[in-house]
Amino acid sequence: MARRGTNLDRVGDFNDAVVLDAIRRSEQLSRVELAEATGLSGQAISNIARRLLDAGLVREAGRLRGAGLGKPRTLLELEPTGRYAVGVHLDPSVVTVVLLDLTGEVVARRVVDQYADDPDPLIDGIAKTIEDVVVASGAPRERVTGVGIAAPGPIDVERGVVVDPPNLSTWHLVPLRDQLQERTGLPIILDKDVTAAASAERWAGQGGSFVFFYLGTGVGAGLVIGDEVIRGASSNVGEIGHVIVDPDGPVCFCGRRGCVGEASQPRYLVAQAVRAGVLAGGIDLDDRLAVEAAFAELCASAGEPGAARDIVTTLAARIAKVVEDIANLLDLDRVVFGGPHWQQLAPVLGDAVRTALDGRFLLQAVHPFEVTGTALGADVGAIGAASLVLDRTFSPNPSLAGER
Amino acid sequence: MARRGTNLDRVGDFNDAVVLDAIRRSEQLSRVELAEATGLSGQAISNIARRLLDAGLVREAGRLRGAGLGKPRTLLELEPTGRYAVGVHLDPSVVTVVLLDLTGEVVARRVVDQYADDPDPLIDGIAKTIEDVVVASGAPRERVTGVGIAAPGPIDVERGVVVDPPNLSTWHLVPLRDQLQERTGLPIILDKDVTAAASAERWAGQGGSFVFFYLGTGVGAGLVIGDEVIRGASSNVGEIGHVIVDPDGPVCFCGRRGCVGEASQPRYLVAQAVRAGVLAGGIDLDDRLAVEAAFAELCASAGEPGAARDIVTTLAARIAKVVEDIANLLDLDRVVFGGPHWQQLAPVLGDAVRTALDGRFLLQAVHPFEVTGTALGADVGAIGAASLVLDRTFSPNPSLAGER
Numbered sequence: 001m002a003r004r005g006t007n008l009d010r011v012g013d014f015n016d017a018v019v020l021d022a023i024r025r026s027e028q029l030s031r032v033e034l035a036e037a038t039g040l041s042g043q044a045i046s047n048i049a050r051r052l053l054d055a056g057l058v059r060e061a062g063r064l065r066g067a068g069l070g071k072p073r074t075l076l077e078l079e080p081t082g083r084y085a086v087g088v089h090l091d092p093s094v095v096t097v098v099l100l101d102l103t104g105e106v107v108a109r110r111v112v113d114q115y116a117d118d119p120d121p122l123i124d125g126i127a128k129t130i131e132d133v134v135v136a137s138g139a140p141r142e143r144v145t146g147v148g149i150a151a152p153g154p155i156d157v158e159r160g161v162v163v164d165p166p167n168l169s170t171w172h173l174v175p176l177r178d179q180l181q182e183r184t185g186l187p188i189i190l191d192k193d194v195t196a197a198a199s200a201e202r203w204a205g206q207g208g209s210f211v212f213f214y215l216g217t218g219v220g221a222g223l224v225i226g227d228e229v230i231r232g233a234s235s236n237v238g239e240i241g242h243v244i245v246d247p248d249g250p251v252c253f254c255g256r257r258g259c260v261g262e263a264s265q266p267r268y269l270v271a272q273a274v275r276a277g278v279l280a281g282g283i284d285l286d287d288r289l290a291v292e293a294a295f296a297e298l299c300a301s302a303g304e305p306g307a308a309r310d311i312v313t314t315l316a317a318r319i320a321k322v323v324e325d326i327a328n329l330l331d332l333d334r335v336v337f338g339g340p341h342w343q344q345l346a347p348v349l350g351d352a353v354r355t356a357l358d359g360r361f362l363l364q365a366v367h368p369f370e371v372t373g374t375a376l377g378a379d380v381g382a383i384g385a386a387s388l389v390l391d392r393t394f395s396p397n398p399s400l401a402g403e404r
Numbered sequence: 405m406a407r408r409g410t411n412l413d414r415v416g417d418f419n420d421a422v423v424l425d426a427i428r429r430s431e432q433l434s435r436v437e438l439a440e441a442t443g444l445s446g447q448a449i450s451n452i453a454r455r456l457l458d459a460g461l462v463r464e465a466g467r468l469r470g471a472g473l474g475k476p477r478t479l480l481e482l483e484p485t486g487r488y489a490v491g492v493h494l495d496p497s498v499v500t501v502v503l504l505d506l507t508g509e510v511v512a513r514r515v516v517d518q519y520a521d522d523p524d525p526l527i528d529g530i531a532k533t534i535e536d537v538v539v540a541s542g543a544p545r546e547r548v549t550g551v552g553i554a555a556p557g558p559i560d561v562e563r564g565v566v567v568d569p570p571n572l573s574t575w576h577l578v579p580l581r582d583q584l585q586e587r588t589g590l591p592i593i594l595d596k597d598v599t600a601a602a603s604a605e606r607w608a609g610q611g612g613s614f615v616f617f618y619l620g621t622g623v624g625a626g627l628v629i630g631d632e633v634i635r636g637a638s639s640n641v642g643e644i645g646h647v648i649v650d651p652d653g654p655v656c657f658c659g660r661r662g663c664v665g666e667a668s669q670p671r672y673l674v675a676q677a678v679r680a681g682v683l684a685g686g687i688d689l690d691d692r693l694a695v696e697a698a699f700a701e702l703c704a705s706a707g708e709p710g711a712a713r714d715i716v717t718t719l720a721a722r723i724a725k726v727v728e729d730i731a732n733l734l735d736l737d738r739v740v741f742g743g744p745h746w747q748q749l750a751p752v753l754g755d756a757v758r759t760a761l762d763g764r765f766l767l768q769a770v771h772p773f774e775v776t777g778t779a780l781g782a783d784v785g786a787i788g789a790a791s792l793v794l795d796r797t798f799s800p801n802p803s804l805a806g807e808r
Contacts, residue, residue, distance in 0.1 A: 044451030232735025239732035331636025
């Protein structure tokens with residue numbers, strides 16, 4: 001693919017985005033500081049700042065006075081109400097909708113009620129919830145720039161299609177993007193759930209190279225390398241369920257032994273806990289809600305030494321093995337854990353993963369490896385979906401320099 | 405890290421590189437075609453072409469005539485002798501030096517004789533071989549733009565240091581870059597061996613998203629995603645030796661069972677072949693040359709059905725498992741095999757990997773996955789090292805758009 005050059009008439013858009021992004025990252029900056037941060041001339045900064053003020057994207061935020069500064073400098077900051085973005089997280093068990101303002105703050109949140117397995121009523125429900133969220137927030141509709149959807153893979157981004165999500169048995173080749181666009185009239189961006197979450201972490205300030213590790217009914221990985229979100233050939237990165245983490249682990253449906261997806265299934269862990277006498281018997285392993293409740297009980301019991309703690313520690317060692325493989329393959333700085341099971345597992349998992357990785361991260365001689373959890377809570381997928389919209393609308397993307 | 409904007413006085417360099425890269429990729433292009441391919445104006449192309457001609461980087465290559473074309477169009481192509489780059493592959497058993505011309509052709513090649521384990525005499529030998537290669541090629545020394553070194557990891561790129569290469573027991577924190585720069589007076593780029601090889605494949609035309617899979621005494625992975633070489637946090641991507649590929653595999657020195665590094669060691673495979681009666685006993689497993697010779701014999705016997713074929717097929721399934729893990733994690737289009745053992749294993753390995761991956765590449769519903777081998781032969785590491793120099797000197801790098 002040949003790159004495109006940068007014609008002069010196109011530079012403006014790119015530099016507007018560069019300046020807007022610099023303001024976002026530093027929260028408040030004067031025009032002089034902006035010139036220093038971006039390498040643009042003072043005259044260019046003045047023109048761009050004027051355009052951004054006129055467009056309602058930034059606002060003036062007082063003046064900076066100080067010895068040696070000369071005349072007081074006006075600070076610029078994002079205008080939070082300047083634009084909004086909707087984020088939808090299509091999880092197999094719950095669909096969450098959030099509205100973010102331009103600074104990335106959540107200003108409204110709803111869960112889609114009348115949850116349905118069938119695509120048509122569920123997409124109706126999502127469209128209605130989007131309207132509800134916008135109305136509830138009081139945001140002027142014309143400032144809502146788009147909807148991001150975080151969906152389980154595999155997805156077909158070019159066609160906007162959800163291909164064959166696990167745990168959504170009635171979904172097959174659903175043209176989610178176009179159907180939601182028809183119902184809402186808003187531009188829609190479809191991306192993979194883990195990639196959306198990784199994008200949210202990056203937008204919230206996680207820099208460098210890291211894996212966002214999703215812990216839920218399944219496991220998955222979102223990737224940021226050198227500050228860039230990595231999407232792979234078809235935006236389907238992060239399928240890690242069949243990585244072998246323990247030669248003595250359980251047999252997986254794929255026929256192999258010790259795959260991390262099987263070994264981290266709540267169903268498998270709950271069955272283990274029943275056998276170990278940690279949980280009472282009689283749990284219906286085909287009832288997802290019953291299994292989730294039993295899993296929560298198991299996690300709660302893991303605080304004290306004993307069989308429950310042992311089960312969770314073994315799980316931690318197995319998860320640590322995938323993290324180790326990914327960190328060594330991609331030379332990463334950090335793992336950021338998230339997803340519905342992270343909150344429950346965090347008290348034991350964080351330390352156990354740290355211990356299990358010690359000496360096994362092969363690049364320790366060059367740089368450290370950090371184990372951390374999301375600061376964005378359970379809505380990281382939905383927030384990530386909205387941040388895709390903010391990201392695409394306002395961030396300078398070098399590969400777009402000549403394409404806008 | 406804040407991005408920098410693109411001031412007008414800096415656009416020239418970036419666009420020169422864009423045009424040069426477009427010519428390289430298409431071999432020959434007219435100015436009209438260049439304007440179409442790059443999105444730059446005809447006037448900009450004329451100015452850039454003049455500068456590139458004056459700098460001796462491109463030359464005119466006849467005229468294109470055709471119905472409807474109007475007046476004949478002059479074609480531009482790279483001037484092969486316009487610049488040269490040296491590549492050094494520091495392999496634990498052989499050090500290869502090549503000289504590439506601007507088109508990426510190998511114009512001279514030497515192996516460093518008087519191979520020494522100790523860094524000092526070996527670096528002397530490399531410097532001398534670089535001089536020999538330049539002299540042998542007849543390239544004017546002032547057109548040699550730099551030296552790329554492909555070294556085993558971990559490396560410290562910022563300090564230009566080889567940290568602790570496996571199989572080079574006397575090398576510890578060797579400041580290879582500065583020592584070679586002192587001896588040659590040329591700019592030096594240090595990068596990891598597998599990354600250099602992946603870069604060579606990209607330079608030779610492999611596009612999209614792929615893993616370069618190195619098969620030698622150890623295994624390693626170089627990564628290209630979306631046409632970009634991926635280096636990770638510290639240019640140390642590709643450590644895959646401890647990925648578990650077979651719960652029934654051999655015990656690794658790390659204490660786990662079934663790591664791919666151990667399971668693909670010639671030493672282990674030769675011992676297996678002796679036990680199976682494929683190779684005669686009495687091989688000294690601590691003698692690397694004897695093991696390599698026995699391994700070659702094993703590979704040669706694998707053409708026919710039998711115990712030798714079974715050993716290589718098991719190896720193939722294990723290698724396929726890492727490829728599967730990497731392809732699913734990173735959503736790749738392709739694996740490109742290379743390294744000293746690839747040529748020996750290719751007749752069995754290629755098909756066996758294809759078979760083993762069938763149904764296990766999880767994104768098959770979205771796009772195919774291709775299994776292929778390097779077209780660059782055994783020198784892919786050295787060629788890759790030189791291509792790093794060509795790449796950095798002549799390719800447009802969007803992240804550099806505002807930094808030059």
